[in-house]
Amino acid sequence: IIGSDVETEEADAQAATDRIVAAIGNGAANAESVRKTFSLDKLDITFVPDLDESQGPVAEAIAQHKRDIVLLREAIEGSALFYHAVDSRSILLRDVVALEYADNGAVTIFVKGKPNGTGPAGQ
Numbered sequence: 001i002i003g004s005d006v007e008t009e010e011a012d013a014q015a016a017t018d019r020i021v022a023a024i025g026n027g028a029a030n031a032e033s034v035r036k037t038f039s040l041d042k043l044d045i046t047f048v049p050d051l052d053e054s055q056g057p058v059a060e061a062i063a064q065h066k067r068d069i070v071l072l073r074e075a076i077e078g079s080a081l082f083y084h085a086v087d088s089r090s091i092l093l094r095d096v097v098a099l100e101y102a103d104n105g106a107v108t109i110f111v112k113g114k115p116n117g118t119g120p121a122g123q
Contacts, residue, residue, distance in 0.1 A: 008087050008115050013050045017057055020048070020110050024061040024100035027068030030099045034075035034082055042106040043085050051097065051112040061106045062097070072099055082109075089115065 013020070023030065032075050062069065073093045076082040086096065091111050098110045 006045065006088075007042070008045045008047065008089060010047045010049060011115065013048045013052065013058065013108075015037065016046070016048060016110070019100060019108075020051075021057050021061045022099050023100040023108075023110060024058070024065050024069065025073045026100075027065050027098065030101060031071040032069070032077040034079050034099065036086055037079070037081060037107075039106055040105075041082065043082075044106060044108040045085065045089055045091070045111060046108055047111050047113060047115050048097070049112075049114045053112070056099075069097070072096065076109075085109075086111075 010091055051058060053062055073096055076086060076096060076099070077093055086093065086109065095112050096109060099107045100110070102108065
């Protein structure tokens with residue numbers, strides 16, 4: 001992304017649970033924000049290789065907010081800025097779980113799987 005700092009990292013699902021659950025809960029609002037964002041200073045793509053969608057708080061949040069997650073994925077797909085960032089890292093939209101806008105203007109996209117095509121993100 002021209003003029004934006006894009007970083008990738010891995011996070012432990014248990015350590016990031018609260019952030020992921022909160023971001024999932026704000027999915028509809030974040031999808032709207034994605035549609036209105038035309039420039040970013042910093043975008044973090046956080047891979048969560050041990051994300052368990054079958055049980056626990058993240059699974060409950062995903063089940064409760066399925067439509068919001070779909071809206072978020074559609075907003076990312078419709079945004080050249082976000083879509084290019086995700087696509088340039090070979091991330092499938094179906095692996096995007098949540099997106100978080102931080103107070104400092106940074107954005108974090110949470111993705112299930114591992115970077116570089118291993119795990120669910122590379123299947």
